[in-house]
Amino acid sequence: MSTPDDAERLSxxxxxxxxxxxxxxxxxxATVAELATFxxxxxxxxxxxxxxxxxxxxxxxxxxxxxxxxxxxxxxxIVQEEGFLKLWQGVTxxxxxxxxxxxxxxxxxEHLREVVFGKSEDKHYPLWKSVIGGMxxxxxxxxxxxxxxxxKVQMQMExxxxxxxxxxxxxGVHHAFAKILAEGGIRGLWAGWVPNIQxxxxxxxxxxxxxxxxxHYLVLNTPLEDxxxxxxxxxxxxxxxxxxLGTPADVIxxxxxxxxxxxxxxxxxxxxxxxxxxxxxxxxxxxxxxKGFLPSWLxxxxxxxxxxxxxxxxxxxxxxxxxxxxxxxxxxxDTGADQTGCVMGMDDVEWKKVxxxxxxxxxxxxx
Numbered sequence: 144m145s146t147p148d149d150a151e152r153l154s155x156x157x158x159x160x161x162x163x164x165x166x167x168x169x170x171x172x173a174t175v176a177e178l179a180t181f182x183x184x185x186x187x188x189x190x191x192x193x194x195x196x197x198x199x200x201x202x203x204x205x206x207x208x209x210x211x212x213x214x215x216x217x218x219x220x221i222v223q224e225e226g227f228l229k230l231w232q233g234v235t236x237x238x239x240x241x242x243x244x245x246x247x248x249x250x251x252x253e254h255l256r257e258v259v260f261g262k263s264e265d266k267h268y269p270l271w272k273s274v275i276g277g278m279x280x281x282x283x284x285x286x287x288x289x290x291x292x293x294x295k296v297q298m299q300m301e302x303x304x305x306x307x308x309x310x311x312x313x314x315g316v317h318h319a320f321a322k323i324l325a326e327g328g329i330r331g332l333w334a335g336w337v338p339n340i341q342x343x344x345x346x347x348x349x350x351x352x353x354x355x356x357x358x359h360y361l362v363l364n365t366p367l368e369d370x371x372x373x374x375x376x377x378x379x380x381x382x383x384x385x386x387x388l389g390t391p392a393d394v395i396x397x398x399x400x401x402x403x404x405x406x407x408x409x410x411x412x413x414x415x416x417x418x419x420x421x422x423x424x425x426x427x428x429x430x431x432x433x434k435g436f437l438p439s440w441l442x443x444x445x446x447x448x449x450x451x452x453x454x455x456x457x458x459x460x461x462x463x464x465x466x467x468x469x470x471x472x473x474x475x476x477d478t479g480a481d482q483t484g485c486v487m488g489m490d491d492v493e494w495k496k497v498x499x500x501x502x503x504x505x506x507x508x509x510x
Contacts, residue, residue: 165253166246173241181237182230183442186218187435188299191397193217194434196426197412197419214437225302233298235316240291248284252276270355277351278344285343290332292339294319296400327408334408335399338416342392349388350443354381382443390439391432395419 177184193212212220221229255276285292298319301311313319323331358369358377367373395416402412413419423431 161253165249169245169249170242173245174238177237177241178231178234180442181234182218183438184237185221185230185232185299186214187393187438187442188296188397189217189221189303190214190435190438191394192300192401194427194431195398195412196431197398197402197422199426200412214435221302224306229302232302233295236291236295236298236319239316240288240295243291244284244288246284247287248280251283252280255279270352273355274348274351277347281343281347282340285340286333286336289336289339290320290323292396293323293332293334293400296397300401323408326404326406331408334410335396335416338392338396338399338419341416342389342396345392346385346389349384350381353384354378357381378443382440385443386436386440390436391420393439394423394432394434398423 190212218230225232256272260272260276294313294316297312298316301313305311313322320332327334354377357380358373361367361373361376362369367376398419399410399413399416402410404410413422420432
């Protein structure tokens with residue numbers, strides 16, 4: 144005769160340790176997505192720092208004489224001048240960053256959803272709670288991942304420094320962490336954290352609200368079902384809005400993280416995020432805040448799509464169907480329930496968007 148302990152031991156790992164499994168699943172999916180789209184991220188960073196007006200105060204003639212390049216010319220220039228594999232320079236700290244950020248955000252969001260906010264009386268999870276929870280989780284995840292983001296940005300610029308005849312700052316990823324820690328202490332690892340978490344909050348807000356709205360509109364008002372096409376269109380629109388909201392903060396973040404520093408780890412170009420913003424607008428114009436916008440936008444929906452597909456493949460053991468939303472909607476329609484109300488509380492958009500699968504044991508309603 145089986146005991147409750149035996150049943151627990153025989154249950155799938157996803158049921159025994161759901162948060163740990165989601166952490167590992169989101170981290171693996173984000174790693175594959177990062178490898179696939181990293182050249183766009185590298186191109187974006189180079190564009191954001193290109194033509195930095197504040198460098199004129201240091202007498203950087205190389206920056207003043209360099210012609211401005213667009214996304215394609217920047218990517219081709221990296222391949223021609225530095226080599227094809229340099230398109231992935233800095234990918235190791237980027238993977239570290241994604242594991243910390245994606246995993247931390249997922250665990251924080253789950254905790255906020257289940258413990259802090261909770262579901263409404265009708266067992267639905269309202270959109271406003273999803274948005275606020277997503278923003279807060281994004282801020283926490285980004286703050287934890289800031290040291291890896293800092294190293295990533297600086298390593299992405301090493302190839303350009305070599306072309307300009309400047310000495311390289313790091314021998315590798317671990318040397319970069321050690322050097323930054325030695326020069327600036329623990330505080331130095333969190334340089335640029337203010338615009339970094341601002342960007343995370345803005346991106347999550349635009350991403351969550353737009354993805355949810357577009358997806359629900361397509362499901363309710365078009366012949367499209369809840370499949371990869373709907374997911375792709377929703378991700379494309381949400382990536383556009385997220386890029387519009389988050390690119391200015393991303394530009395400020397990249398410039399603060401990459402600026403030269405004195406022996407105490409203090410920045411030589413900018414005193415604060417506000418100072419960086421003012422110098423960029425005054426010296427380069429308002430549109431300088433949107434440098435790197437195109438690769439940033441192209442990267443967002445692709446990352447969501449790739450990570451969602453990978454997580455769907457890896458998570459098939461949860462015995463859920465991606466089309467379950469449609470089945471629930473049809474059953475509730477038969478009972479006369481409001482269509483919009485049914486769909487808004489049907490699933491956890493944040494988790495479905497990242498992993499592409501439902502939380503079978505916790506999300507199903509007793510119909």
